[in-house]
Amino acid sequence: MLTKRIIPCLDVKDGRVVKGIQFVQLQDAGDPVQMARFYDEQGADELVFLDISASVEGRKTMLEVVQAVAAELAIPFTVGGGINSLEDMKGILRTGADKVSLNTAAVKSPNLITEGANFFGSQCIVVAIDAKYDSELGSWRVYTHGGRIPTDLDVIKWARKAVELGAGEILLTSMDSDGEKSGFNIELTRAVSKAVSIPVIASGGAGCAEHFLDVFTKGKADAALAASIFHYKETSVAEVKTFLKEKEVLVR
Amino acid sequence: MIGIIDYGMGNLFSVSKALERLDVPYFISEKAEELMMANGLILPGVGSFKDAMERLNETGLSSMIKEFVGLGKPLLGICLGMQLLFEGSKENGETIGLGLLTGYVEKFPGVTADGGRYKVPHMGWNQLVWTQSSLILQQVEEDYAYFVHSYYVDRMDKDILLGKCSYNVEVPAVVGNGNLFGMQFHPEKSSKLGMKLLRNFTELARERVTT
Numbered sequence: 001m002l003t004k005r006i007i008p009c010l011d012v013k014d015g016r017v018v019k020g021i022q023f024v025q026l027q028d029a030g031d032p033v034q035m036a037r038f039y040d041e042q043g044a045d046e047l048v049f050l051d052i053s054a055s056v057e058g059r060k061t062m063l064e065v066v067q068a069v070a071a072e073l074a075i076p077f078t079v080g081g082g083i084n085s086l087e088d089m090k091g092i093l094r095t096g097a098d099k100v101s102l103n104t105a106a107v108k109s110p111n112l113i114t115e116g117a118n119f120f121g122s123q124c125i126v127v128a129i130d131a132k133y134d135s136e137l138g139s140w141r142v143y144t145h146g147g148r149i150p151t152d153l154d155v156i157k158w159a160r161k162a163v164e165l166g167a168g169e170i171l172l173t174s175m176d177s178d179g180e181k182s183g184f185n186i187e188l189t190r191a192v193s194k195a196v197s198i199p200v201i202a203s204g205g206a207g208c209a210e211h212f213l214d215v216f217t218k219g220k221a222d223a224a225l226a227a228s229i230f231h232y233k234e235t236s237v238a239e240v241k242t243f244l245k246e247k248e249v250l251v252r
Numbered sequence: 253m254i255g256i257i258d259y260g261m262g263n264l265f266s267v268s269k270a271l272e273r274l275d276v277p278y279f280i281s282e283k284a285e286e287l288m289m290a291n292g293l294i295l296p297g298v299g300s301f302k303d304a305m306e307r308l309n310e311t312g313l314s315s316m317i318k319e320f321v322g323l324g325k326p327l328l329g330i331c332l333g334m335q336l337l338f339e340g341s342k343e344n345g346e347t348i349g350l351g352l353l354t355g356y357v358e359k360f361p362g363v364t365a366d367g368g369r370y371k372v373p374h375m376g377w378n379q380l381v382w383t384q385s386s387l388i389l390q391q392v393e394e395d396y397a398y399f400v401h402s403y404y405v406d407r408m409d410k411d412i413l414l415g416k417c418s419y420n421v422e423v424p425a426v427v428g429n430g431n432l433f434g435m436q437f438h439p440e441k442s443s444k445l446g447m448k449l450l451r452n453f454t455e456l457a458r459e460r461v462t463t
Binding site for chain 1: 263266269270272273286297298299300362369371372373374375376377378379396398399400401402419438440441442443444446447
């Protein structure tokens with residue numbers, strides 16, 4: 001049967017990994033290729049690269065990063081951040097990424113999901129949703145622009161809509177849990193995972209190996225993404241997987 | 253020299269990069285006459301069965317593939333490229349495939365016999381189990397491989413099944429008949445296992461030349 005996936009996320013700015021710390025095995029923690037290889041060797045199932053460059057130059061550099069990573073890595077990887085058009089998707093996917101992740105652009109022009117899915121197949125199109133609980137709404141609200149701007153969209157409805165439009169996967173980040181290290185948002189993850197027929201990647205809140213167990217068993221997530229706990233070596237992909245195996249969760 | 257068939261469907265980049273990592277010479281071409289010169293061919297592919305067959309038929313690459321395989325030269329179909337080797341698919345209406353192997357391509361039902369739902373596409377790492385020995389599997393341990401697909405080969409000739417995995421139904425993962433092979437997963441994205449399988453395929457193509 002299918003295993004649960006562990007996905008480290010790397011923030012890249014102007015071609016350099018930010019937030020990465022100096023691993024003993026690495027000469028240069030800022031080098032996306034070295035970081036990618038490190039996580040691959042640890043047993044990461046996929047990688048996500050989030051381009052947080054603000055400039056046009058930085059975005060061009062991202063294509064070089066994608067190409068260098070693709071040449072090195074024998075596991076799938078997704079690129080997100082600043083993808084606003086079919087042309088942007090073509091650039092990233094033709095340079096060697098396996099999937100693109102759309103967030104704000106998908107909310108602004110939902111048709112972009114369909115265009116991408118028609119051109120490359122749904123399996124290439126990840127829709128990223130930043131979700132925050134809204135007591136007025138009694139549900140979770142979709143935020144865009146890196147979580148700065150609230151929208152009128154309800155997370156569950158938007159997730160269903162994204163599937164209809166051709167999304168192949170949902171990358172779901174809980175803004176309430178993000179950075180807290182107190183665990184993934186189980187309620188949100190389970191609600192979205194049950195609402196859609198495609199895989200859901202849970203993100204935000206990972207603080208230890210138990211949190212991964214919870215999000216897979218109680219949260220019904222298909223994959224879990226984390227950044228800082230891996231970068232700052234609070235735990236490793238290998239340790240999380242060993243723990244999950246002990247708890248009889250199927251991992252690679 | 254390995255030829256990668258370029259018919260506008262799929263990520264040729266990953267496959268070619270994997271061959272570069274293995275130090276295997278290759279070329280990418282859309283021209284039948286060039287591809288016929290290769291020692292072995294790779295037929296990659298993602299997207300719809302119907303679009304893929306239309307392109308292969310329009311470009312004359314279908315006949316080239318049949319001729320190449322008819323000569324006993326090694327060919328490896330990956331993902332959709334494997335499915336195309338079979339008789340047909342019901343993806344977007346009935347489409348006739350290359351018909352080089354016996355079996356039909358069907359969509360995962362998404363519902364189990366007792367009514368439980370499961371997710372489609374089948375996306376992620378799944379455990380392979382070998383069902384027969386083969387040159388392509390030589391010295392490759394059963395391990396996990398990376399799959400991304402919504403359709404699978406059903407009603408196939410069991411004699412050509414080399415490896416399988418389970419996703420609510422039995423999923424043919426590696427198939428082979430003579431020098432014709434197919435892999436439903438992406439060897440180029442399946443870490444060490446995938447690289448060994450690609451290595452074995454390219455060795456087969458190389459040995460045919462030297463002997």
